[in-house]
Amino acid sequence: MRRDTHPLTDDHSFAGAFAAGLLAPDMAVPDVILAASAARYAVYRNNITVSLIEALAATFPATKRIVGDDFFRAMARTHIRACPPRSPLLFHYGSAFAAFIDTYPPASGMPWLADVARIERAWLYAYHAAEAGTLSAQDFARVDPARLGDIVLTPHPAARVLSSAYPAVSIFSANRKDEPVGRIAAREGEDALITRPGADVIVRLLPPGGAIFLRTLMDGEDLATAAGAALASQNSFDLALNLAGLIETGAFSTLAFGSPSDDARQHDDA
Amino acid sequence: MSHPLDVRSPRPLREGLRFPAPRVHGRAGVSFKPEHFAAIMEGRPFGGFFEVHAENYMGAGGPPHRMLTRLRETYPLSVHGVCLSIGGEGPLDPLHLARFAVLVERYEPALVSEHLAWSSHGDVFYNDLLPLPYTHKTLARVCDHIDAVQNAIGRTLLLENPSTYVRFGASQFSETEFLRAIVARTGCGLLLDVNNAFVSAANHGYDVSTYLSDFPLSAVGEIHLAGHRAQVDALGASVLIDSHDCAVLDAVWTLYAGIIAKAGPIPTLIEWDSALPAFEGLAREAAAAQRLLDSVAEDIAGVPHDAA
Numbered sequence: 001m002r003r004d005t006h007p008l009t010d011d012h013s014f015a016g017a018f019a020a021g022l023l024a025p026d027m028a029v030p031d032v033i034l035a036a037s038a039a040r041y042a043v044y045r046n047n048i049t050v051s052l053i054e055a056l057a058a059t060f061p062a063t064k065r066i067v068g069d070d071f072f073r074a075m076a077r078t079h080i081r082a083c084p085p086r087s088p089l090l091f092h093y094g095s096a097f098a099a100f101i102d103t104y105p106p107a108s109g110m111p112w113l114a115d116v117a118r119i120e121r122a123w124l125y126a127y128h129a130a131e132a133g134t135l136s137a138q139d140f141a142r143v144d145p146a147r148l149g150d151i152v153l154t155p156h157p158a159a160r161v162l163s164s165a166y167p168a169v170s171i172f173s174a175n176r177k178d179e180p181v182g183r184i185a186a187r188e189g190e191d192a193l194i195t196r197p198g199a200d201v202i203v204r205l206l207p208p209g210g211a212i213f214l215r216t217l218m219d220g221e222d223l224a225t226a227a228g229a230a231l232a233s234q235n236s237f238d239l240a241l242n243l244a245g246l247i248e249t250g251a252f253s254t255l256a257f258g259s260p261s262d263d264a265r266q267h268d269d270a
Numbered sequence: 271m272s273h274p275l276d277v278r279s280p281r282p283l284r285e286g287l288r289f290p291a292p293r294v295h296g297r298a299g300v301s302f303k304p305e306h307f308a309a310i311m312e313g314r315p316f317g318g319f320f321e322v323h324a325e326n327y328m329g330a331g332g333p334p335h336r337m338l339t340r341l342r343e344t345y346p347l348s349v350h351g352v353c354l355s356i357g358g359e360g361p362l363d364p365l366h367l368a369r370f371a372v373l374v375e376r377y378e379p380a381l382v383s384e385h386l387a388w389s390s391h392g393d394v395f396y397n398d399l400l401p402l403p404y405t406h407k408t409l410a411r412v413c414d415h416i417d418a419v420q421n422a423i424g425r426t427l428l429l430e431n432p433s434t435y436v437r438f439g440a441s442q443f444s445e446t447e448f449l450r451a452i453v454a455r456t457g458c459g460l461l462l463d464v465n466n467a468f469v470s471a472a473n474h475g476y477d478v479s480t481y482l483s484d485f486p487l488s489a490v491g492e493i494h495l496a497g498h499r500a501q502v503d504a505l506g507a508s509v510l511i512d513s514h515d516c517a518v519l520d521a522v523w524t525l526y527a528g529i530i531a532k533a534g535p536i537p538t539l540i541e542w543d544s545a546l547p548a549f550e551g552l553a554r555e556a557a558a559a560q561r562l563l564d565s566v567a568e569d570i571a572g573v574p575h576d577a578a
Contacts, residue, residue, distance in 0.1 A: 037474065086393050090325070129332060157330065
């Protein structure tokens with residue numbers, strides 16, 4: 001058996017020697033293994049690569065459906081070798097997958113694919129996020145209308161906003177289920193809110209200006225500032241519609257007054 | 271070798287239990303898979319316990335915890351760690367160990383187990399149960415890691431014998447000698463995976479009966495049964511893969527019956543992790559194990575088989 005030179009690492013420990021070739025198929029079998037069982041090193045290589053491909057396939061089912069099984073497995077395998085998991089919590093794995101897809105040459109003809117993957121990654125983030133309450137219409141109704149512009153909101157731990165230059169939400173929605181995918185009419189860029197108001201994760205297409213409105217609120221700015229920012233970017237921004245959407249999706253958990261000095265909480269689920 | 275702790279009767283939990291007392295002695299359980307949740311909740315009550323992989327319940331919230339809480343309200347639970355990397359060269363990840371301890375505290379499982387294996391090295395997580403040579407040095411390290419886990423969870427850990435595909439020239443102990451030494455030094459218990467024993471023996475060409483007769487049964491607090499598959503390696507030799515994707519094979523059932531006839535009705539889990547059948551399929555496997563456990567319990571109680 002050829003002496004293993006561990007070109008990828010200067011870790012000469014037992015585990016370093018054993019691990020060096022696990023994600024590097026061209027490396028020799030580590031010489032710490034008895035020759036009689038050396039051919040079985042391939043079992044570990046295969047178990048690891050296949051299990052990580054399956055982990056990515058489970059996190060990114062729409063992405064996989066779009067490109068097909070063989071394409072997805074090849075893409076995932078390339079990513080796994082370049083960027084193996086760093087955490088034993090596999091539901092955190094794949095946070096760099098969308099950025100990888102953006103640079104993966106065979107996917108260059110599908111420039112929206114990475115954004116679909118970003119939505120799917122946010123979906124799993126929302127799935128595991130902490131439990132928290134959601135604001136109701138009554139919570140807003142209790143606010144003195146004269147002070148509505150002063151309120152600041154705490155986002156639900158599951159809530160994320162994503163913006164795409166492509167119709168990524170329509171493509172995600174069409175491919176995240178088993179039914180056949182028809183022609184996707186949308187051509188414009190789309191923004192998504194991903195959150196989990198109760199047991200189930202939801203992905204919503206945001207109306208014009210909705211993404212900047214929610215992002216500004218999530219940054220801790222008050223409602224007047226957020227509405228102003230949204231209106232400045234989209235003159236068709238509809239505050240009533242966006243407020244209704246914010247309540248209906250449960251994207252925020254608590255409400256308080258951010259200014260001038262009154263921070264008395266109207267609602268606290270903590 | 272007598273064991274200082276009777277791992278078969280979980281030590282009394284502290285005051286103020288939030289969940290029903292976890293009774294698993296003499297019971298057969300199955301792996302819990304979220305796909306089966308509705309069938310479990312809506313179907314006939316299951317008489318056994320459920321085992322979960324700890325790492326799947328280490329998120330902050332959401333459906334995994336909602337399901338596990340509801341499951342635990344009715345059933346005893348076994349928490350099975352797969353990523354602590356007890357056989358690893360580096361120190362245990364303190365953050366991960368803390369998460370493990372929180373889970374044990376939160377769900378009050380009847381059984382807590384991990385593997386004689388490693389899965390992380392440096393900063394990479396390999397998502398597999400990797401083998402280690404059995405040396406004086408690795409023995410000391412594994413024992414340190416088990417001490418750390420048992421200190422963190424405040425209770426006995428059951429350590430599972432691995433399924434392995436390769437062997438190391440550096441090994442100074444047989445696997446059963448190594449496990450005995452770990453038990454003697456740490457006071458941990460063992461999880462005897464009969465399928466792993468079968469798979470490893472076949473892959474390395476030793477006699478599984480000898481392995482099992484050397485196994486320190488008095489320390490065993492849980493038994494695992496699972497399916498495996500035969501493949502052919504690069505040299506054309508047969509290799510058994512611990513695949514957990516099919517029913518328990520007859521040869522493994524036979525070994526299991528022999529073990530519990532000797533050691534008594536040790537809580538037994540049917541592991542099934544991929545190519546999942548409907549819940550009824552899993553429950554049928556558990557029922558087969560339960561029949562064997564019941565027959566052993568009756569023997570011990572002095573009731574003849576055919577009186578049941």
